Amino acid sequence: MLALIPLFPLLGFLTNASLGRRLPKTVSGAVASAVMVASFAVSVMTVLDLAGSPPDARAIEQVVYTWIASGDFVLDVTLRVDPLAAVMILIVSGIGALIHIYSTAYMQEEPDGEYARYFSYLNLFAAFMLVLVLGANFLVLFVGWEGVGLCSYLLIGFWFKKKSAADAGKKAFVVNRIGDYAFILGVLFLFVQFGTLDFQRLAGMAAALPPEEGVFGALSLATLLLFVGATGKSAQIPLYVWLPDAMEGPTPVSALIHAATMVTAGVYMIGRNAVLFSHAPETMTIVAVVGALTALMAATIGLVQNDIKRVLAYSTVSQLGLMFLAMGVGAFGAGIFHLYTHAFFKALLFLGSGAVIHALHGEQDIRNMGGLKRDLPVTYWTFLVGALAIAGVPLLSGFFSKDEILYETFREGHTVLWLVAAVTSLLTATYMFRLVFLTFHGEGPNPAPSHPAPSHPAPSHLAPSHLAPSHLAPSDAPSHPRTVAPSHLHDAPPAMALVLVVLAVGSAVAGYIGMPHGLGGDNQLAAWLAPSFEPPAGARPAEAEAGPEGALELTLMGVSSAIAVGGILLASYFWLRRRELGAALARRYAGVYALLLNKYYVDEVYDAAVVHPIQRGSERGLWRGFDVSVVDGAVNGVGAIVAEGSAILRRLQTGSVRAYASSVLIGVVVILGYYLWR
Numbered sequence: 001m002l003a004l005i006p007l008f009p010l011l012g013f014l015t016n017a018s019l020g021r022r023l024p025k026t027v028s029g030a031v032a033s034a035v036m037v038a039s040f041a042v043s044v045m046t047v048l049d050l051a052g053s054p055p056d057a058r059a060i061e062q063v064v065y066t067w068i069a070s071g072d073f074v075l076d077v078t079l080r081v082d083p084l085a086a087v088m089i090l091i092v093s094g095i096g097a098l099i100h101i102y103s104t105a106y107m108q109e110e111p112d113g114e115y116a117r118y119f120s121y122l123n124l125f126a127a128f129m130l131v132l133v134l135g136a137n138f139l140v141l142f143v144g145w146e147g148v149g150l151c152s153y154l155l156i157g158f159w160f161k162k163k164s165a166a167d168a169g170k171k172a173f174v175v176n177r178i179g180d181y182a183f184i185l186g187v188l189f190l191f192v193q194f195g196t197l198d199f200q201r202l203a204g205m206a207a208a209l210p211p212e213e214g215v216f217g218a219l220s221l222a223t224l225l226l227f228v229g230a231t232g233k234s235a236q237i238p239l240y241v242w243l244p245d246a247m248e249g250p251t252p253v254s255a256l257i258h259a260a261t262m263v264t265a266g267v268y269m270i271g272r273n274a275v276l277f278s279h280a281p282e283t284m285t286i287v288a289v290v291g292a293l294t295a296l297m298a299a300t301i302g303l304v305q306n307d308i309k310r311v312l313a314y315s316t317v318s319q320l321g322l323m324f325l326a327m328g329v330g331a332f333g334a335g336i337f338h339l340y341t342h343a344f345f346k347a348l349l350f351l352g353s354g355a356v357i358h359a360l361h362g363e364q365d366i367r368n369m370g371g372l373k374r375d376l377p378v379t380y381w382t383f384l385v386g387a388l389a390i391a392g393v394p395l396l397s398g399f400f401s402k403d404e405i406l407y408e409t410f411r412e413g414h415t416v417l418w419l420v421a422a423v424t425s426l427l428t429a430t431y432m433f434r435l436v437f438l439t440f441h442g443e444g445p446n447p448a449p450s451h452p453a454p455s456h457p458a459p460s461h462l463a464p465s466h467l468a469p470s471h472l473a474p475s476d477a478p479s480h481p482r483t484v485a486p487s488h489l490h491d492a493p494p495a496m497a498l499v500l501v502v503l504a505v506g507s508a509v510a511g512y513i514g515m516p517h518g519l520g521g522d523n524q525l526a527a528w529l530a531p532s533f534e535p536p537a538g539a540r541p542a543e544a545e546a547g548p549e550g551a552l553e554l555t556l557m558g559v560s561s562a563i564a565v566g567g568i569l570l571a572s573y574f575w576l577r578r579r580e581l582g583a584a585l586a587r588r589y590a591g592v593y594a595l596l597l598n599k600y601y602v603d604e605v606y607d608a609a610v611v612h613p614i615q616r617g618s619e620r621g622l623w624r625g626f627d628v629s630v631v632d633g634a635v636n637g638v639g640a641i642v643a644e645g646s647a648i649l650r651r652l653q654t655g656s657v658r659a660y661a662s663s664v665l666i667g668v669v670v671i672l673g674y675y676l677w678r
């Protein structure tokens with residue numbers, strides 16, 4: 001049944017892509033949502049079947065067909081579910097199904113044809129992601145890897161008539177190709193070294209080798225190339241720049257990319273190859289450092305952003321950095337645990353922001369919001385649960401997974417990285433509750449206009465997605481008056497509200513499956529995932545020790561809780577009680593504020609160092625000359641050779657039977673003469 005898991009959304013794509021323009025919206029949305037629910041149902045049955053097996057035998061494989069057979073090398077299209085893949089298929093199909101259901105209401109203003117096109121892309125995205133996580137070897141994974149890259153381009157640029165959306169889609173596509181180039185090199189290097197691309201065989205062969213301690217050997221090089229590919233897909237330094245711009249797509253697309261699919265691919269890939277990375281300590285150190293720096297940098301940027309979706313986008317980059325930090329210190333289970341909880345609260349936050357944008361007829365600037373708590377109660381309370389979870393407030397899902405990362409980082413002796421992660425957690429709580437207070441609390445920046453707002457909201461893509469203030473503008477100063485009267489605000493429609501409530505429940509309770517030993521739990525998720533991070537014949541890791549380790553865990557848990565509460569109190573002081581102080585700080589430290597608001601000018605550096613030189617070279621004929629002389633010359637040269645050769649061969653085809661008989665006779669004489677001569 002494994003093939004059915006990606007096959008269902010693929011069938012949904014084919015249906016809407018071919019028949020969608022002839023179908024009413026209700027049918028298009030229902031088909032797209034139904035196939036995702038069916039995929040989730042099959043995933044649940046598969047995981048239940050897997051859970052009934054002994055821990056060392058939890059694997060189900062299905063060989064779909066033989067893809068490549070060359071000499072001794074045979075590669076099958078094989079799908080495989082083990083504990084790690086089981087968690088991923090539940091996330092992708094489950095969260096994906098909720099996002100599809102939410103989209104049926106959110107995208108209702110689109111014309112029928114565009115509505116069907118949207119759902120066809122959404123289904124295809126989910127199908128490729130499921131192929132990625134089910135693939136039993138690198139080539140099958142790579143099909144899904146490239147597929148989600150293609151679908152991200154299609155969905156981010158969905159409103160392609162809007163230049164910023166089209167540019168954002170192209171940016172995502174190009175940046176991911178850079179990472180994918182390194183990823184392909186890493187895969188080829190592994191094949192040259194080991195002669196196989198199967199994950200299980202690679203893990204077994206790597207386990208037989210000693211770790212490359214103190215040297216940067218072949219395994220370190222291969223895993224580093226794979227990690228560069230992961231920095232593209234999962235938005236880490238230096239290839240993170242595409243993800244904030246991905247906000248140009250519809251809000252449910254942002255939720256799908258950020259919570260359940262594409263950006264988690266890099267984290268999953270490292271977890272899938274945990275044995276390879278564990279034998280390359282130098283690469284692991286690079287992964288941990290890059291993850292920590294990305295988490296801190298993105299958190300500082302998110303602290304001053306004014307677009308509601310961009311705050312969440314940089315939050316995603318930061319949380320992904322924490323996941324890579326966990327992977328880099330060898331806490332693979334903690335990284336996947338945070339991936340799992342993050343799927344709930346980040347999907348909730350993005351869809352909650354979509355409900356706000358929907359209610360405000362396309363408005364995305366949080367400086368033009370405020371006081372929405374009264375008019376959008378369902379959106380507010382569910383959004384608040386998501387914010388508390390990502391902030392790491394005790395007893396919510398984000399607390400358990402984030403605390404696990406901090407604990408494992410400190411226990412492994414990475415004190416500096418732990419400190420960076422702790423500061424990141426403080427900033428996370430601060431900027432998330434800055435977002436909550438500016439959006440839902442207060443009275444709003446301006447009184448509502450006396451004229452009534454339109455009764456039907458305009459499509460969200462007609463509104464500007466990023467309202468960039470001047471670099472000296474106070475963070476809470478409105479950029480323009482609110483255009484929707486409070487009496488015309490509407491909370492999320494039933495389909496959207498239902499999804500928000502379900503995700504809020506998940507954000508609250510999903511973390512209890514990883515209840516730590518320090519609180520009397522047995523961390524069932526870590527025990528479930530452990531076999532996926534070991535060699536095929538390896539034993540399960542020992543359970544966490546009691547005594548001092550338990551005391552250390554409880555101590556760090558208290559520190560983590562204090563950080564979360566401290567960040568919320570800090571945000572409440574500056575953006576709820578004394579809002580003028582936030583504006584005063586922005587004016588006093590205008591240089592720092594401008595640096596953060598402009599995202600450390602990384603995009604500008606890339607433009608100056610890469611984009612503009614290529615453009616200028618093209619304008620001056622440098623690249624055009626190379627293209628015409630070398631590239632086109634090679635292609636045209638091949639064509640000319642074929643044409644000239646054909647002209648010569650054409651002369652032999654005279655149409656004369658006598659000439660053909662003579663040529664046959666001459667051929668026979670030549671052949672007989674050759675054998676007689678030998």
